[in-house]
Amino acid sequence: MINVALMGHGVVGSGVAEILLGHKADIAKKAKEEICLKTILDLRDFEELPYRDLFTKDFASILQDDSIRVVVEVMGGVTFAYEYVKACLLAGKSVVTSNKELVAAKGHELLQIAEEKNVNFLFEASVGGGIPVLRPMAQCLSANRISEVVGILNGTTNFILTKMVTENMPFAQALSLAQKLGYAEKDPTADIEGHDSCRKICILAALAFGRHVYPEQVSTEGISTLSLTDVEYADRFNCVIKLIGRAKQTDGEHITADVYPALINRSFILSGVHDVFNAIVVRGDCVGDVMFYGRGAGKMPTASAVVADVIDCVKHLTARKYLYWEEGAPDYVVSTRSSQTRLYVRATNGHPASAAVAIAKAFGDDSIFTIKNNSSQEIVFITPPGQESALRQKIAGLTCLHDPVILRVID
Amino acid sequence: MINVALMGHGVVGSGVAEILLGHKADIAKKAKEEICLKTILDLRDFEELPYRDLFTKDFASILQDDSIRVVVEVMGGVTFAYEYVKACLLAGKSVVTSNKELVAAKGHELLQIAEEKNVNFLFEASVGGGIPVLRPMAQCLSANRISEVVGILNGTTNFILTKMVTENMPFAQALSLAQKLGYAEKDPTADIEGHDSCRKICILAALAFGRHVYPEQVSTEGISTLSLTDVEYADRFNCVIKLIGRAKQTDGEHITADVYPALINRSFILSGVHDVFNAIVVRGDCVGDVMFYGRGAGKMPTASAVVADVIDCVKHLTARKYLYWEEGAPDYVVSTRSSQTRLYVRATNGHPASAAVAIAKAFGDDSIFTIKNNSSQEIVFITPPGQESALRQKIAGLTCLHDPVILRVID
Numbered sequence: 127m128i129n130v131a132l133m134g135h136g137v138v139g140s141g142v143a144e145i146l147l148g149h150k151a152d153i154a155k156k157a158k159e160e161i162c163l164k165t166i167l168d169l170r171d172f173e174e175l176p177y178r179d180l181f182t183k184d185f186a187s188i189l190q191d192d193s194i195r196v197v198v199e200v201m202g203g204v205t206f207a208y209e210y211v212k213a214c215l216l217a218g219k220s221v222v223t224s225n226k227e228l229v230a231a232k233g234h235e236l237l238q239i240a241e242e243k244n245v246n247f248l249f250e251a252s253v254g255g256g257i258p259v260l261r262p263m264a265q266c267l268s269a270n271r272i273s274e275v276v277g278i279l280n281g282t283t284n285f286i287l288t289k290m291v292t293e294n295m296p297f298a299q300a301l302s303l304a305q306k307l308g309y310a311e312k313d314p315t316a317d318i319e320g321h322d323s324c325r326k327i328c329i330l331a332a333l334a335f336g337r338h339v340y341p342e343q344v345s346t347e348g349i350s351t352l353s354l355t356d357v358e359y360a361d362r363f364n365c366v367i368k369l370i371g372r373a374k375q376t377d378g379e380h381i382t383a384d385v386y387p388a389l390i391n392r393s394f395i396l397s398g399v400h401d402v403f404n405a406i407v408v409r410g411d412c413v414g415d416v417m418f419y420g421r422g423a424g425k426m427p428t429a430s431a432v433v434a435d436v437i438d439c440v441k442h443l444t445a446r447k448y449l450y451w452e453e454g455a456p457d458y459v460v461s462t463r464s465s466q467t468r469l470y471v472r473a474t475n476g477h478p479a480s481a482a483v484a485i486a487k488a489f490g491d492d493s494i495f496t497i498k499n500n501s502s503q504e505i506v507f508i509t510p511p512g513q514e515s516a517l518r519q520k521i522a523g524l525t526c527l528h529d530p531v532i533l534r535v536i537d
Numbered sequence: 538m539i540n541v542a543l544m545g546h547g548v549v550g551s552g553v554a555e556i557l558l559g560h561k562a563d564i565a566k567k568a569k570e571e572i573c574l575k576t577i578l579d580l581r582d583f584e585e586l587p588y589r590d591l592f593t594k595d596f597a598s599i600l601q602d603d604s605i606r607v608v609v610e611v612m613g614g615v616t617f618a619y620e621y622v623k624a625c626l627l628a629g630k631s632v633v634t635s636n637k638e639l640v641a642a643k644g645h646e647l648l649q650i651a652e653e654k655n656v657n658f659l660f661e662a663s664v665g666g667g668i669p670v671l672r673p674m675a676q677c678l679s680a681n682r683i684s685e686v687v688g689i690l691n692g693t694t695n696f697i698l699t700k701m702v703t704e705n706m707p708f709a710q711a712l713s714l715a716q717k718l719g720y721a722e723k724d725p726t727a728d729i730e731g732h733d734s735c736r737k738i739c740i741l742a743a744l745a746f747g748r749h750v751y752p753e754q755v756s757t758e759g760i761s762t763l764s765l766t767d768v769e770y771a772d773r774f775n776c777v778i779k780l781i782g783r784a785k786q787t788d789g790e791h792i793t794a795d796v797y798p799a800l801i802n803r804s805f806i807l808s809g810v811h812d813v814f815n816a817i818v819v820r821g822d823c824v825g826d827v828m829f830y831g832r833g834a835g836k837m838p839t840a841s842a843v844v845a846d847v848i849d850c851v852k853h854l855t856a857r858k859y860l861y862w863e864e865g866a867p868d869y870v871v872s873t874r875s876s877q878t879r880l881y882v883r884a885t886n887g888h889p890a891s892a893a894v895a896i897a898k899a900f901g902d903d904s905i906f907t908i909k910n911n912s913s914q915e916i917v918f919i920t921p922p923g924q925e926s927a928l929r930q931k932i933a934g935l936t937c938l939h940d941p942v943i944l945r946v947i948d
Contacts, residue, residue, distance in 0.1 A: 426824070
């Protein structure tokens with residue numbers, strides 16, 4: 127029998143407790159060992175729960191209990207989570223977490239301690255909720271050189287964008303619907319400004335390319351300024367707008383890592399991922415594109431991923447060897463503006479016809495672009511592929527375009 | 538350093554050799570151990586290859602070489618593959634295979650020998666080619682009770698169906714195009730009659746539900762009799778026709794396991810999987826639907842999955858604990874006709890209007906059905922949900938329907 131402690135009894139934590147206590151026999155069969163939830167750390171009282179006797183407010187009682195071999199951290203945040211997780215690993219306990227903020231900020235350091243102590247630090251639930259992605263990427267795709275990871279990493283923003291695309295619902299209304307349905311927090315900043323996606327692309331990039339990526343290194347744009355107008359034009363170009371996280375190897379020594387709303391061509395499988403679903407595409411040199419799809423958040427999906435990691439810990443009480451990455455470096459992440467892309471541009475102009483001539487001159491007569499005019503004298507086009515910074519320079523040079531909205535296109 | 542032997546130097550085998558020899562440094566880093574391809578078994582001569590010295594025609598030289606710890610079997614077929622794989626496992630060597638026919642026929646027995654000998658028998662590449670699915674299903678979803686596995690498991694038939702749907706190409710023409718492009722064999726029987734999908738659903742079902750499923754227990758229909766007419770009608774019902782493999786838990790003691798062409802509603806993510814791509818949806822009680830997507834066949838995707846298993850073997854030279862299932866049982870797989878479904882029906886009738894009255898009477902006034910007539914006086918409708926055998930009985934009772942074509946609908 128292996129004793130487990132749970133730190134945090136919020137949404138995910140209560141789901142973990144539910145599965146560990148409710149599926150006990152099934153889990154014992156899979157782990158080939160009985161797993162006993164011994165202690166739950168939370169500052170709140172849960173007098174109504176049948177398992178109220180398991181609660182403690184004292185972290186030291188977990189740390190000092192040598193019978194506890196695996197600790198689950200689902201408190202969130204970095205301050206206490208970091209201190210407690212580090213202490214547990216140093217004490218020779220394996221740790222499982224769903225805390226993307228912690229892994230994105232301190233992943234390398236904690237993995238290194240885990241390796242030194244020959245215990246596990248697992249965090250499958252930190253990216254994609256219940257979708258298996260980190261372990262398959264590290265294990266099953268290990269014979270591939272991964273060149274790119276791109277995904278829809280946040281269910282809240284994908285729900286909002288789906289409503290905007292399919293029902294023409296303005297952003298503010300879609301956000302308040304998401305809040306009503308429990309998909310968005312009261313303070314939705316982390317989701318809609320892309321911070322949540324940023325942490326997840328940090329973790330994916332670190333695992334794919336072997337070096338820590340810090341959130342501060344990732345250029346991050348959210349969706350709060352997206353207008354229905356762009357959503358509608360995207361549709362005319364056979365694209366949908368999605369908030370994506372993307373990391374690409376550039377020259378073997380550097381990567382790009384960014385979060386931004388982009389036009390996704392409908393021929394690309396990611397364009398079909400709707401509502402609160404997440405999906406991650408991994409591009410390998412042998413396998414081509416592989417996609418992992420499912421519910422990226424929610425109590426039970428996330429909790430089930432945490433418990434799967436606990437089962438894996440119990441099966442392998444010494445360090446699993448597939449998860450590791452090196453320390454980050456200040457110049458490791460480079461700007462995506464040196465990469466090739468196409469750009470979507472929307473601007474206003476009093477004289478669309480003459481602007482069209484200027485655009486054609488800038489991007490070549492045979493360039494792929496379309497101009498649509500409406501009563502507001504808007505000009506909309508997609509550039510041919512080119513280096514992003516050069517394309518932007520050309521667009522800036524077109525003084526006929528007023529206040530252009532510029533979005534990247536992914537084919 | 539770990540020595541590896543390769544049995545079979547066909548399409549996948551030559552890909553395995555290419556990766557093991559060409560990515561040597563990368564692989565050593567990932568496996569934390571150098572992996573040396575020592576011997577290749579093949580009856581043919583490959584004098585032009587730079588690694589021609591590795592070839593042998595003598596299986597005994599592999600079996601008796603104690604320095605060979607991992608053997609890759611990519612010969613295909615069951616006769617020799619079974620004999621050789623069994624001998625290798627009994628000799629204490631781990632075995633990696635992509636041979637779905639072997640795993641579907643002998644998986645339980647070989648897994649049992651591997652467990653007794655404390656070595657690995659891994660076969661990630663046998664389902665979905667390079668798509669990670671078996672390991673994620675067994676490891677990452679281990680906290681879930683899986684209720685259903687359904688997938689597009691064969692790239693050749695999916696390519697043919699995509700051509701039929703998007704380009705209105707008749708079956709025979711789409712097949713010959715697939716052959717021309719190298720997606721279909723000269724003798725395409727195993728693909729188009731569903732045998733290949735059948736072996737894969739056997740393996741998925743065994744892993745998902747814990748008991749061996751034999752190909753003879755799976756009712757298997759192919760796509761060779763599908764007509765363009767049905768493809769077109771499917772589209773009018775907002776569906777696409779796909780060849781699927783599907784296994785479902787019924788009562789905890791039994792499962793259904795079937796291969797058949799079905800109408801897939803466009804709102805279901807599987808409907809968007811086109812061309813040679815494969816995708817597998819796994820339904821868990823905690824996680825909901827998770828989908829794994831990618832190229833399901835081809836030299837390099839499949840070879841990369843084989844090599845990933847080799848790396849896993851080298852990292853864990855004693856038995857990995859996640860792959861196992863019990864012996865099968867004669868009455869374990871039950872007919873899907875007791876399950877709930879909707880049925881698509883197309884039939885001819887000289888008097889569509891009176892037939893419509895009979896259909897409405899049989900399936901209720903408010904039942905979901907649509908009738909389309911064309912010059913050939915065809916009647917097409919979709920029944921409301923019901924037990925399949927009862928629905929079929931009702932349809933058989935409608936004597937006004939001549940030679941009905943009946944297909945299942947998946948929503």
